[in-house]
Amino acid sequence: MLQAFLQNIINGLAQGSVYALVALGYTMVYGVLQFINFAHSDIFMLGAFSGFYLAKWLTPIVPNPLVLLLATILGSMVFCVTVGLTIERIAYRPLRSAPRINVLITAIGVSLFLENLGQIIFGADPQVFPALIATKSILNTGGLVLNNIQVLVVLVSLVLMVVLHWIVHHTKLGTAMRAVSFDIEVANLMGIPTDTIIIFTFTIGSALAGAAAILYGLSYPKIEPLLGTMIGLKAFVAAVFGGIGNILGAAVGGIVLGLAESFTVYYISSSFRDAIAFGILILILLFKPAGLFGTFRREKV
Amino acid sequence: MKIIQKSILLIIALAIFGLNYFLEDNVDGYVLRVIINCGIGMILAMSLNLINGCAGQFSLGHAGFMGVGAYASALITTVLTLSPFFKTDLGVGCAILTGGLAAAVAGYLVGLPSLRLRGDYLAIVTLGFGEIIRICFLNFEQVGGARGLPGIPRVANFFWVYLWVVVTFVALLRLLRSSYGRAILSVRENEIAAESMGINIAHYKIVAFVISSFFAGIAGGLFAHFQSFIDPNSFVFNKSVEVVIMVVIGGMGSLSGAMLGGIIVTLLPELLRAFDNYRMVIFPLILIILMLVRPRGIFGHKEIWELFRKKASS
Amino acid sequence: MTNISSDTTNHDFKVESLSIAFGGLKAVNRFTLSLQPMELQGLIGPNGAGKTTIFNLITGVYLPDSGAMTLNGKSLLGFKPHQIAKAGIARTFQNIRLFSEMTVIENVMVSYHMRVEYRYVDVLLRTARYYRIENQFRERACALLEIMGLENRKNDKAKSLPYGDQRRLEIARALATNPKVLLLDEPAAGLNTQEKVALMATIAEIRNKFKTAVLLIEHDMKLVMGICEKITVLDHGEIIASGTPREIQNNPKVIEAYLGVG
Numbered sequence: 001m002l003q004a005f006l007q008n009i010i011n012g013l014a015q016g017s018v019y020a021l022v023a024l025g026y027t028m029v030y031g032v033l034q035f036i037n038f039a040h041s042d043i044f045m046l047g048a049f050s051g052f053y054l055a056k057w058l059t060p061i062v063p064n065p066l067v068l069l070l071a072t073i074l075g076s077m078v079f080c081v082t083v084g085l086t087i088e089r090i091a092y093r094p095l096r097s098a099p100r101i102n103v104l105i106t107a108i109g110v111s112l113f114l115e116n117l118g119q120i121i122f123g124a125d126p127q128v129f130p131a132l133i134a135t136k137s138i139l140n141t142g143g144l145v146l147n148n149i150q151v152l153v154v155l156v157s158l159v160l161m162v163v164l165h166w167i168v169h170h171t172k173l174g175t176a177m178r179a180v181s182f183d184i185e186v187a188n189l190m191g192i193p194t195d196t197i198i199i200f201t202f203t204i205g206s207a208l209a210g211a212a213a214i215l216y217g218l219s220y221p222k223i224e225p226l227l228g229t230m231i232g233l234k235a236f237v238a239a240v241f242g243g244i245g246n247i248l249g250a251a252v253g254g255i256v257l258g259l260a261e262s263f264t265v266y267y268i269s270s271s272f273r274d275a276i277a278f279g280i281l282i283l284i285l286l287f288k289p290a291g292l293f294g295t296f297r298r299e300k301v
Numbered sequence: 302m303k304i305i306q307k308s309i310l311l312i313i314a315l316a317i318f319g320l321n322y323f324l325e326d327n328v329d330g331y332v333l334r335v336i337i338n339c340g341i342g343m344i345l346a347m348s349l350n351l352i353n354g355c356a357g358q359f360s361l362g363h364a365g366f367m368g369v370g371a372y373a374s375a376l377i378t379t380v381l382t383l384s385p386f387f388k389t390d391l392g393v394g395c396a397i398l399t400g401g402l403a404a405a406v407a408g409y410l411v412g413l414p415s416l417r418l419r420g421d422y423l424a425i426v427t428l429g430f431g432e433i434i435r436i437c438f439l440n441f442e443q444v445g446g447a448r449g450l451p452g453i454p455r456v457a458n459f460f461w462v463y464l465w466v467v468v469t470f471v472a473l474l475r476l477l478r479s480s481y482g483r484a485i486l487s488v489r490e491n492e493i494a495a496e497s498m499g500i501n502i503a504h505y506k507i508v509a510f511v512i513s514s515f516f517a518g519i520a521g522g523l524f525a526h527f528q529s530f531i532d533p534n535s536f537v538f539n540k541s542v543e544v545v546i547m548v549v550i551g552g553m554g555s556l557s558g559a560m561l562g563g564i565i566v567t568l569l570p571e572l573l574r575a576f577d578n579y580r581m582v583i584f585p586l587i588l589i590i591l592m593l594v595r596p597r598g599i600f601g602h603k604e605i606w607e608l609f610r611k612k613a614s615s
Numbered sequence: 616m617t618n619i620s621s622d623t624t625n626h627d628f629k630v631e632s633l634s635i636a637f638g639g640l641k642a643v644n645r646f647t648l649s650l651q652p653m654e655l656q657g658l659i660g661p662n663g664a665g666k667t668t669i670f671n672l673i674t675g676v677y678l679p680d681s682g683a684m685t686l687n688g689k690s691l692l693g694f695k696p697h698q699i700a701k702a703g704i705a706r707t708f709q710n711i712r713l714f715s716e717m718t719v720i721e722n723v724m725v726s727y728h729m730r731v732e733y734r735y736v737d738v739l740l741r742t743a744r745y746y747r748i749e750n751q752f753r754e755r756a757c758a759l760l761e762i763m764g765l766e767n768r769k770n771d772k773a774k775s776l777p778y779g780d781q782r783r784l785e786i787a788r789a790l791a792t793n794p795k796v797l798l799l800d801e802p803a804a805g806l807n808t809q810e811k812v813a814l815m816a817t818i819a820e821i822r823n824k825f826k827t828a829v830l831l832i833e834h835d836m837k838l839v840m841g842i843c844e845k846i847t848v849l850d851h852g853e854i855i856a857s858g859t860p861r862e863i864q865n866n867p868k869v870i871e872a873y874l875g876v877g
Contacts, residue, residue: 036421091589098596100420101359105549106592108542112585120578229538233432236425275436278429282414285426289417303741472739479738479745480724480731480752483717487725490714497674497708499700499729499792554716602716 003143008262014150014219016258017157021212022235023242023250024164025205031181031245032201035100038107039087041232042114043080043206047213048129048223049122050079055130065133069214072132073156077210084206085199093195118225126224129217153215160211161251164204168247173200181245230274234261237281243291252292313467321460333459335571337527340462341520342563344469346547347556348516351473353545354553354602355482356509357489359424362411362431363517363544366404368536369434370518371525372444374400375453378526380444393456397522404518405511407434412510416503431541438533449532457526465523466560469516474556476512485509489554546588552598557605562598627652628704628796628828633672633682642668643852646682650796650828655819657839657860658832660849661872666832667709669849670798674706675699686795701729705794707785709801709832715774719765722773722784723756726791756791762824763787763817779810783817790825797821799831803838811835815842836873840864848872 022044029037054075055068062068091110095103139146168174179187180197188194216231217223238257242249257277264276284291324333345363352360377396378387386392411430418426444450476482487495488502488509496502525531547566551558569587573580591598600608628650635643643665650656658666671677673684675696684691686702694702705726714722737745760766763783768776773784782802789797799818803811819842822829833839839846840860848856848863850872856863863869 030421034421036425091593094593095596098592101553102592102596104359104421104424105545106589108545109585109588109592112539112542113582113589116581116585120582233428237429240422240425269440271440272436275433278433281429282426282433285418285422286414289422303746306741475738475741476735479749480728480733481735481738483721483725484728486717486721487714490716491712493676493696494708494712494714494788495725496696497700497706498726498788499697500725501695501697 004266007144008266009259010144010146010150012259012262013255014153014258015262016255017154018212018216018219018254019231019235019238019257020251020254021157021160021208021215022231023238023254024161024247025209026232026236027239027242027244027247027250028177028181028201028205030239031247032177032184032198033092033103035103036107036236037092037205038104038232039091039110039114040084040205040209041228041235042111042118043084043087043228044209044213044216044231045118045223045225045228046083046114047076047080047210048217048227049118049127049225050210051076051214051217052127052129052223055132059130069132073211073214076214077207080206080210080213081203084202084209088199088202093198115225115229122225124225126222129221129223131221132218149218153219156211156215160208164208164247167204173197177201234274234277237277240281240291241284243293246291246293249291249293310467310471314464317463317467318460320463321458324459335568337457337459337462339564339567340459340466341524341527342544342547342567343466343560344462344516344520344523344563345544346551346559346563346566347469347473348513348520349544350548350551350554350556350559351476351485351513352509353548354555354559355477355489356485356506358506358509359420360411360427360510360513361424361538361541361545362427362429362434363513364536364538364540365411365427365431365434366407366514366517367521367524367540368431368438368531368533369407369514370397370400370404370521371531371535372400372438372450372521373403373518374522375450375525375531376444379450379453388454388456390456390461393454393526394461397457397519397526400522400525401515401518404521405515408510408512408514408517409507411514412507416506428538428541431536432538435533435536438536445532447533449530449534451530453525453529453531455526455529457523462523462527465519469519470556470560473512473516477556481505481508486554549588549598550591552600552602554602555598555600555604558598558600558603561600561605627687629683629685630673631683633669633679633684635668635672635677635679641852643672643679646672646849646852646854648830648847650830652795653822653826653828654845655822655829655843656831657843657846658830658849659834659836659839659846662834664849665852666849667800668852670706670800670832673699673798674704697729700792700794703793703795704798705789705792705796706798707782707789707800707802709804711781711785713773713781713784713788715772717773718770719773719776719784720753720756720760720769722788723759723791724752726788727752727755729792759787759791762821763790779806779814782806782814786818786821790821790827794825794827797825797827797829799829801832801834803833803835811838815839818842836863836869 025040026037051072055072058068058071062071087110091106092103095106136148137145138148138151168177176192176197177200179192180194184194234257235254238253239250241256242253260276260280261273265273345367349360349363352358374396377383377399378393387396411427414426438444439447484500485505487500488505492502543566547562548559550565551562569584570580573583576583630646630648633643633646646669660666672679675694678693691699691702714725733745733748757766757769760769763786765780765783765787768780776784786799786802803814806814815838818829818831831839831843843860845858846860846863847854848869855868855872856866
């Protein structure tokens, strides 16, 4: 009983950290531009594939697994940032003053484009993500299993989130970002270069998605071009759960969702794994629409 | 005026009936399938237009309502072997109607959160509902689960589908040209002003969801009884997106625009068949470009005939 | 209609001690007002005095923290905005809120909806009743637009109207709800002096034609002096003076509020 409970917590934490990293990308873009960047999930997918090819190429060259891992993560992050910024420049920036619905539809269009392009380039069949480091169990007592990958996933996520927190709260750029997400027009009037801040936001969000993709590939080594859809939706749910636009909220939301899923699979049925996220979403929006840490702005009459 | 309207409708119904036999004898099976799919697309687009275009809400779960209609009607005609009556044209018609009603009930339940949420939030909740509905089908072994549900009587032909296209069009147009329609539009235009003029905005948001889902359910029922096979994959998120694209292309709030959008979105993948795999890449590209160059859709809020009228008068 | 009793203070519309605070800030404090049938009153005060907040409280947009509100002796407290409208209180908005993509006549016809007598069946089948009531609505709307001088623009989109006409359409739309009390929120804002004077005359005329009481928010004190029977002055959410235009004009508190304390 207790073992099962603890095992679920371990699994949930590992899965939740990936959700949290992806959720951060959603929440930051939403905070600054007030729209759901549907393409974020596909940036995650592209991160996984870039890591896949990069790792294949690097494995014979780099003997040290730790260096290999770091190189793959960094490479994937750089690739995701490039894609994210390209999307922002080509598809989103021209719509800066357009109605929100148009931006939303464009985002959906970009997402479909990347998914379908991915199916052509990578093929629709799942590929096996290379095991960059061998799985070793750290703990294995009485049915309780904890392996090095799980620890790694949680640790890397934690480090990234701490760095993000530091950037947002202790640097000039971070302060400007918070100002823009508070009120983009006023921030603009105050001389904050909003376009630069938006680029900065997309950079961080995409980089986190890239890192998350590698961590995901290590834990669930099957990747395919539609991989981003479900993870993206769940990460978005996590962001809404924590209060969209709120960075701490996204992190907490991701972990909670990971735990909830893990428990649902164990205690109810694995086939409801995907439904639980949406169930949580609907409940939170009905009873606390601003999310756990969010504040709701009422329209002025 | 009234008599003219009624006779026009009768003539159209007869024409569809006649055309049905003509097409079945003279057009090849593939083309007829595409034509019928266009009809189903038009019903879906017109119905979603009521929520997304007229009431100013944003639903991303239309495939879910379509699925409810498809499964509910197929349940009656296939799974529950109630009576041989439900294998006949009329019986299937009743079943499809029931499917529409079931979808309307689902629409009521999904409409409830729309009272508290707006914009992106509502989009994501309706998306969630759509997915939950699909996951329920997936786990409901009585209707085939993931394997799908085969052997549904193939009754919905050109006549039935296009009869419903006309019914949907006339019903929605009449609704919009009435006091109820103005109430729905006023919600889109300005919620605060609308409620200050005595419009119960919560009520009309629900009304939009219920009516819209009803027709989506009808489309689902027709789809099921045209394909003769349904599975949860027919009602995925991408299907909802497809319907949104239909509405957006035509112009949010334009009924005739939605019809055109339904045709374009159904036809385009067929026309791009020559590009094989690339068509699914070209399609979203067209959407992105459309948003950049013609953000209000092809017709905006206007109906097609209004465009011509404007030109004639000026 | 009203219960005529010996109690002479039983006015048509009464607001008593209405208060609301936003995050500790008292936006409106103990606001009291009574409006007799067909009375024209002004509500004036400097920017941020809480005038619009009072309208929002009366029309149910905000729920007051305390206080009472009755129309014909019936409490309206806790009513939703659409219920308030149905009870007979209509309003306009300081920042124009028209149904901009709808035509001028449709804007007015939305207000008839709460008393529509046909049902969905009549709409779907276009029954005789549908045609009769639609035509009736159309005629009434035309008549109303004629009074407001908008008749020739009735089929244009509301957003295409010039600014002054948009303000008039706001009033027409509110009047179409057939109100017993009409709340006008700075209807003259943004108009030139000539237009302002004309609008004030229209407002006085409306009151007689439509037999409605009017509560008029205005920033400019001089403008309301001529037409209002009574004026209430608000500053920092509190009533600082109330009385006839003459009394208000000479009230030192009012002068202070408007000119500032040196």
